[in-house]
Amino acid sequence: MRKFYLLISLISCFFYASAQTPSIRGKVYDMATNSTLPGAVVQLDGTGKQTVTDANGNFQFTGIEPGSHTIKIRFIGFDEIEKKVDVSADRTTTINIPLSTKANDLKEVSVFGSVNKESDEASRATEKNSNNLLNVVGAQAMQKSPDINAANVLQRVSGVTIQRNAGGDDAFAIIRGLEPRYNNVLVNGVSIASPDSKTRLVSLSVVPSDLLEKIEVNKTLLPEMEGDAIGGTVNMIFKDAADQRQFSVSSSIGYEQLFIDRKFLDFSKADIHTYSPSEMYGASYIAQPNDFTRSNLDFKSIQPPPSETFTFSYGDRFFNKKLGFIIGDTYQNNYFGSDVEGENGNADPKDPDHRPRANDIYNRSISSREILNNLIAHLDYKINDRNKIVLDNVLLYSRLEEASITADTSITGGNGGRTIPGTGPVSGIDQSSTTNQLIENLKLSGNHILGNHFKFDWYGAFSDAFARTPDQADINTNILITYDPATGTFTKTPEYFDEIDRVWAHNNDQDYDGAGNLTYKTTFGNAVLELKAGGLYRHKTRYNSEDEYILRPVANANGEKAEFTNIYDAQWTVYNPLGAGTFNINNYNLLENITTYYGQFKLSFPRLDIFGGVRSESTTQQVRIRADITNANGVDKDYTDILPSISFKYKLNDITNLRLAYFASIARPAFFELVPNNPPNSNGTVTKGNPDLLHTTANNYDLRYELFPKPDEQFFVGVYYKDLTNPIEYAYEGNSNAAVVYEPINAPSAKVAGAELAYTRFFGNIGISGNYAYNYSDVNALKVDRNNPSVNVYEHRMLVGASVHDLNVSLLYRNKKAGINAQLAYQYLGKTLVGIYPDNGDNYIQQPMSTLAFSADKTIGKHFAVFTKLNNLLNTHTTVVLHNFQNGNEVTKATYLFGIRYNY
């Protein structure tokens, strides 16, 4: 594989052309601020030559014919300009070209080729000229940052935090304190199918940042945008074909401090069966003990090899620049893990206040290997200046191999607890699992300018997400440690073999989308009116399948539970030899059709833009589960939302905007939440669906002041207020047999308000970039009255996922002459509500945390750069507290990464 990449790099060297005279040299700058504009596209008409301005806004054409030439300059957010230049033989002609900000953004209508959209300047320009409230992170910023995937990038965006699971392989965006369920994730502007078995979410950690052109976080919606976002929309835009040949390749290796301090827990993947016995041999197959492998429960400590990443992208334009393409692939092989210790707690009746206290202590050690391979392909064809067709395909493959070992000691509870530290019943759970996941997003789109006033654009998309977890295997064992105070001795019983669970799960989510928009544009005096109408239809099908086998130990000759010595000597019987079949609560099918229409207007005066309109979103859903004769086996839902919006953008001057926006939006429940399942007949905690759950609607209000002192600088200050109806919260539902059952319910309402501040400024070589978000949220949600458990009470609290304070500060150093960039990135995240305790008065609170990361790169020669990315330098723990004890303390450690990059 690598040899192939090397070959490409060699071939591309032949295309390299050398310089001749005469030539044109020039500088492009912003007329309003006099600052130079790096990344502007400069085209030499007639010869078809094209270049991009460098970091100082300079460009040069060499080897051109003497005589009259036309230079065309484009830069995002600025008016396109054409300039005539007379070139005489044997000398260099120098020109300075000022660009002025677009009086009216033509982005929507222009079908001209791409300009550099990856630079910081382009990001700021997009924010400045956008019709809605946006935060943008461009590829160059990501490259310079310590971040290697979309989740890491997003956590540095103003008002965005990341929700992670223990072990850290999942990462979802929380925007403005609103849980991932209230936000949507797009790829190239199209909704993405979810590989999650229960939710609509896509983990952002499976998207390496190397192939992204930019990430946009839309905080307000226009009628033309999909309405299922209350917190905001994350749009991951992958690389576009540039106007000239581009080739880049980079590679890095890294290591985790964790695996310097402890070993990595590995298991064999060789024998894992892809399909469960019932999937292999049919539903009536009686599974035998030997149908279940042992080597994937044989854990070994190893020293892991370094993590590695490899990325290449190649793009070019042919046929008089009409046909452009880019193809890119990024591969990451990461080893990571965490150690968690914590205490679970419940109310103790002896405490007069009935608050929870620790009754169980656990230790968990997780070792994960994640392989990511993303392949992107983009093809565009400009039929002429008025018509363009684009094909994008994004393929995100990930594989997670995870081993976790847990030791759980009861302090009190079921079979008694510990008497003194070091004693008690200890149950051990060792788990191995592998998950393969493939997400694809294929989009064909077109832009057509029809006459002087009309434009039509459309897309058709297919989005597919498939995940398979073959044989997630858990082995449960237990021992009891007792202490005899008389003799002062600890006694440990043998380790007993309790149970083995084997789960095979897979799911598939498929969307077919079709959308079309018609734009009409006209002018009245100095006002421009743009009318736009369109619609989108999405047909989604999803299935989720899970099969589970329980293996129970063979009792020894005396009839007693057998001792566990090792996995190869363990003897078991298959307790449910037919598997869990279709009755598993995670088996369901879902169909969802979404039909939307909208009409919107944009009325632009020289200093004021007014946007408004209305969107209609009709949703029909059909959920089906196994045909159980006494319980519901399906749910049909049908609803339509009318979502109005109005916003104003007042341009105080060329570098300042004041925006005011109102929009209505919705959030649809997670798929599993609608399934009318019955919780299994088990102990512990189970979650059931609630077919009566209503979707959430919200009214959103935003006010933001934006200042762009220089093309790569910004100062934003804004406030927002959101009023949610039927927010979705989890609450205690009741007890099913011995199990505690939770279900999603609608709280009557919730309110979210906050303020955001973002600031980027350079002082010579030193820059500072930062943002701060304050979030207030309040939901009046149902809880059990801890003093009178048969009664439910309402309690005001913040929303799950919400952090009160979120601060990011980065210290930047750039030295263009020396080719050095360096960045020290600090993040402070205030208290975050991460989970609901069923009784009133308490919740799971993640404690404030500070993280520090560092990155640096240095260019070597014209094409090479070396870089380093060092993360979690403070070895920050994630600590969650319930009442007065530590519910969880997850220890992750620093990661070190070094690499080299080649750009042509």
Added chain:
Amino acid sequence: MKTNQISFWIAAIALVAMISSCSKKETTNTVKPVIPPSHPISAGNISGFIKGTLLTGSTYTVTADVYVKAGDTLLAQPGAIVVVKNNSQFIIQGVFQSMGSQAAPVSFNSDSNTPGTWGGFACDSAQAVTIQWTKILNTGGPDNTGSARRTLVVSAPIKVDLEDNWIENGQDDGLGLFGGCSITVLRNTIQSGGSTDGEAINIKTGAKGVVAYNVVFSQAGTGTKLETASVVTTAETNVDVYNNTYVSCGWRRGAAEPGRGVSAGVSARGNIYNNIIVNCYHGIEIFQDADVANVKYGNNLFYSTANTFVDATVTPNLIVDLRSGYYPAGAAGVPQSSDLISTAVGNNDPMFTSFDNGFLYVNGAPNSNDFHLKSGSPAIGKGNTSFTLANPSLAGGAAPDADMGAYPTDGKGNKH
């Protein structure tokens, strides 16, 4: 003279006795019409939605799950015989009454007559459950999702009346009584249940009532377990547990999870009196997280037929000191002065009519022991009849006895 007088008196008494024996007590015999059973169910295969009456002397074969809908009643007459195939179960959402008699018990068993071969009674959301003089054998097969099934489970605030039944050879819990149900569990024999786990009478989440005169023999886990819930979201479980006999319980689960005669944990409360606990791994365990102040106990007899139990299947061999397990260290329960606690083999031996002195038996082992008390048993006369029942209305007339155990000498106890 004296002799004559004596003779006279003898004759007089004999005469009075003769006359009085000639008198006849009044008898009444109302002539009733023969009321046919409601919805008689014909013998043969049954499955699906069923209501009506399982008839005396008829044999039924359950071929697939049987559902009793809310509002419907399934009633078994004395002597009805039900054979369950295909790991099926009864799902009761209505009323279930199994009305066997001492002379003609009702029988529910699987066709294969081996532990764990059918599902038992899922009465989670039933409206009422009454089971009398009924044999329920060999339940505990997994349900459709792979979860273990109790012989009988109730999870709703309804009345559950279980009297004089045999519950034998299940693979999981015998009785799972949850969700605030009101229970009357009297004079049942629960034996040889639980493969390597499972309690005989598992009472949680706010259930209340009486567990008395039951015999529990060789349960894998605990004889009678009281718990509320790991999350305090219900009223406290509050049960009177008296005059039960627990023998050889708690061994099959292994030393890491020893079973008990009776345990009270996680905010449970109750009264634990007059029980005989013999050869169990642990005796009475009142966990620290129970509602300790409101768990009252005493007048219980603890005995072991050996001083230690040696488990030779593990390395190194495990030696269990049986007498230190009557009230295990670390728990809140402590010996009471009213208890009879054996200090040596022979001391405070309850003197069962017959007992093979075993500790660990296999799941489904036969029980040929007789736990009636021989005369001279120290358990006789040592019971407490004056403690205050928490749930007197659920005692079904079975008051605590002056003798300990399930077989008091006045014959008011277990009739098996």
